[in-house]
């Protein structure tokens with residue numbers, strides 16, 4: 001298959017390129033090759049390429065920044081997804097697109113099924129929900145994959161945010177005591193596992209629609225950090241604190257566990273984290 005991966009330098013994009021490269025012709029595009037907010041030029045570039053499948057891992061991912069850059073977030077996470085959907089519909093090929101647990105308000109302590117209706121509490125969540133609607137409005141051949149709290153190799157780009165895992169490891173180098181928020185329960189998820197799940201979907205071709213791809217189990221930020229230090233055998237005194245200890249511009253869902261009710265379960269986040277930390 002000829003597969004176009006957009007956002008190929010991002011955390012998920014890199015993993016996708018690696019996983020899909022075995023046995024496929026992969027075109028890895030990032031900002032230098034395409035600006036997905038430019039409808040016309042993107043359409044021409046993708047039409048000329050004639051891929052069999054497009055995977056869009058490009059996104060505006062700054063949850064707090066979106067509160068002040070609302071328009072930019074909506075352009076990249078929302079309207080651009082509509083443009084890509086129209087292009088793929090024109091070529092009669094499927095589009096894989098990613099969304100987030102942050103489309104939910106976090107009040108459902110049992111977790112969220114694929115069919116649950118979003119109700120975002122932040123500008124970032126709203127922009128991703130806009131993308132979900134743009135996708136579903138403009139093509140029927142879509143796989144909308146929601147994921148959460150990604151960890152993996154950081155993006156190649158200069159502007160790359162430090163991942164939570166690296167942030168904790170870096171802080172532990174210079175601090176004997178650290179604080180981490182013991183709220184906001186979600187599923188830490190390995191980028192490679194999302195890429196493998198995407199490959200499974202692309203190859204097994206289940207019904208088009210919404211899928212949840214999160215590692216099994218859930219954790220607060222504190223529990224996530226504690227596991228990182230346990231695996232790396234780093235002796236740091238970690239203190240649980242409420243979210244109010246680190247005020248941030250964007251609201252976060254309190255409990256946004258993604259339930260996968262349609263595909264075989266993924267492995268646990270602790271197992272995936274261990275593999276990631278041991279191999280990096």
Ligand SMILES: NC(=O)c1ccc[n+]([C@@H]2O[C@H](COP(=O)([O-])OP(=O)(O)OC[C@H]3O[C@@H](n4cnc5c(N)ncnc54)[C@H](OP(=O)(O)O)[C@@H]3O)[C@@H](O)[C@H]2O)c1
Pocket residue numbers: 006007008009010011012013030031034035036037056057058059060061076098099100101128147148149150151155157159160
């Ligand atoms: N990271 C998480 O914890 C998380 C959680 C839930 C869902 N997700 C979703 O998972 C997907 C992948 O996230 P990620 O963390 O891998 O993202 P990432 O590391 O931020 O990478 C996104 C990539 O997209 C590129 N990009 C941004 N705007 C673009 C544009 N207009 N045209 C072309 N490329 C553009 C970025 O380039 P620049 O850096 O130059 O902008 C970057 O290389 C996204 O849909 C995201 O919303 C992520």
